[in-house]
Amino acid sequence: MATTSRLSSTDPDFDVRLRDLLHVDMAEDLDIDSVVASILKDIRVQGDAALLALTARFDGVKVDHVSELEIPREQWHEALESLTDEQREALHVAAQRIREYHQKQLQDDWDFEEADGTRLGQKITPLDRVGLYVPGGKAAYPSSVLMNAIPAKVAGVGELIMVTPTPSGVCNPLVLAAAAIGGVDRVYAIGGAQAVGALAYGTETIQSVDKIVGPGNAYVAAAKRRVFGLVGIDMIAGPSEILIICDGKTPADWIAMDLFSQAEHDELAQAILLSPDAEFLDEVQASIERLLPQMPRKDIIATSLKNRGALIQVRDMEQACEVANRIAPEHLEVSTENPRQWLPRLRHAGAIFLGRNTSESLGDYCAGPNHVLPTSGTARFSSPLGVYDFQKRTSLIEISEAGATTLGRVADILARGEGLDAHAASARFRIKSS
Template sequence: MTAPTAIRRLNAADADFARHLDHLLSWESVSDDAVNQRVLDIIKAVRERGDAALVEFTQRFDGVEAKAIDDLILDRARLELALTRITPVQREALEKAANRVRVYHERQKQDSWQYTEADGTVLGQKVTPLDRAGLYVPGGKASYPSSVLMNAIPAKVAGVSEVVMVVPTPRGEVNELVLAAACIAGVDRVFTIGGAQAVAALAYGTQSVPQVDKIVGPGNIYVATAKRHVFGQVGIDMIAGPSEILVVCDGQTDPDWIAMDLFSQAEHDEDAQAILVSPDAEFLDRVAASIAKLLPTMERAEIINTSINGRGALIQVRDMQQAIEVANRIAPEHLELSVADPQAWLPQIRHAGAIFMGRHTSEALGDYCAGPNHVLPTSGTARFSSPLGVYDFQKRSSIIFCSEQGASELGRTASVLARGESLTAHARSAEYRIVDDQDQGQ
């Protein structure tokens, strides 16, 4: 393994701190022209040739010997078989995690509502689940059964009638844990296709793959690029950047714990970002020592090393108040408040995908089984985005019912505003329904 270099150190007191922090956080998840054109060509082929294109691309890109689309479809019985092929311990863990995710997301469910005004006008909101959702799941060795639970269960809680999962099986490699998770989460149909072609199939439909209303789930640059291109035809969850963790610590947590928490995100990939903020300079030194000590023991040491040295940092701040200010500036995907009284600081946190409270709450628990969703906004988008949830699989329709009196009263207001915008038909449409006060009295 390459010898670890010293992790970047920043100090909020330095005059050029803001510039260095901006450089550290900068991330452009932009596809190059070659990737973009390849994805557009794939989408076009799937739209024009449907199943035949899916079979061809799966043979070419995944090395799967599929002769027809039927070879790429897994029925419910195959998902149930996967439950018998995993170990009892694995099944128990999946079921426990699924139950916790389901219980948490049940609380997010929104219901329709209405209220009636004095004149009989009724206003409200009708909440309706999407008809069909598509779930993209990475396949092969980089497979994530936890993502199946986190994406499929909120859809089912929302009342989505059909959840369609696509998962590539490179060289025919099927991950039984992923299929077992799909079974437990209530996935209705599974197609063993991946890449931009799978996104295109879900967005536009083929002879066999049904068209969905929204596509969720993580993928590589081709998947992300395809999701960008089909947005508008279907909804998407987000275009996710590399995983991130920001730990705010008062200096009293075991430095080995903090180092491993940083590793837990750095091991995702070389572009992942792990940052520690603390007012205690000596504690930062101890964590740096823990990083050097523990790194050689990690299976993904090379990936962690590249991530930590390329995009990681230990940041010294004046006090805990400034630590919170820095955290809000970063708006991280995962924020650990590894402090004595996290509840006291919580009201000041404005921007974070998920907030892990206290010394004993590792981010890893949120990834798998705590209950809240692990699909979170990255790259500073927590400033305006939220975790994936039940609300992502529900639509809201406005309800407006006007009584005769209500239509007359509102019509006067609408008429003035419409004529102010020179939209005469709007005005006259409203005016037709205005009742004279004399008529109302009769």
């Protein structure tokens, strides 16, 4: 039996229980951090030699030169052709939808001219080189390849280098096929913290990148934390989350399976349902108990629901929106009649799925918007991965002679107030005498 916490917003200890439910200890394991620090130091100092040794040690792949770890483009396309027609078509459809959505995010340069001839503006420039980390071995995440690679190429990134571990030389064909469709430029069969180090520092063979994106295990996450600042990173993702707001009229089985869809990721994933209808919460609990034994990942789902899941009765839909904003979930389903009526009240979520037909799983694969989303409440201040993550903005300032006089007087006053005399003099030199 899958035990899931039941909470009510009217309980006197509701705030405390909700806070405890949302808490997840994301403290970095000191042992992991120590191992990662050592790996990164080896890569930084020894370059290719360290990368070869670590790949042999962790993945059982032994070669004489890092160039032998590059997976040739022909192999990607062979992998694509080896798929079933159904698989190949699904990848192409997903890729096209992701591409069309992200093309809407493109920004143009802009500027404007003031009355005195001064021009101000902004220049948009894509990153030169980006590294994409993709888990390998038994894990297969072709959807993550598409979700990371396509926005980068839409943004105009010059070179996209994908790294993926191949334990015992096993390379997942779906991942390689997605690389072929997604516009990846090069693929290396390397993984772990050593791959992150190679992308960040560069080696004799692998050129350093400007930003590293993509999911990974605890070692990869620790490595991304350590190299941040030298290179950009997308985010440090926590366990997957889903929050569902339901008015009690969606089939209970649908809602139970939507909760399962995130709980099956891992034991720390979080699945929460908010509804003002107590009888509906009972129905969902019954569906959970009936459907769970059929699930291949039932043990993971059961642990997730027991430790971090909840069915919460709220006073009304307005309060459901308030609680949702407090949680700021990665995925928020609004499974109600006329779901858009609640949209103005919903301020914090990585992605919002509107209506009974909109399962979160569609967003994971093929709806179009990016599935790389802020977790652990960070949707309060951060956004989904997008084209804007692969571009940078540069301010443009062109001061006219008249503007130099007007603004020079302002800058002179402010600079002297800060005790920065050279700043003040630099501005004064350009003031035209009347």
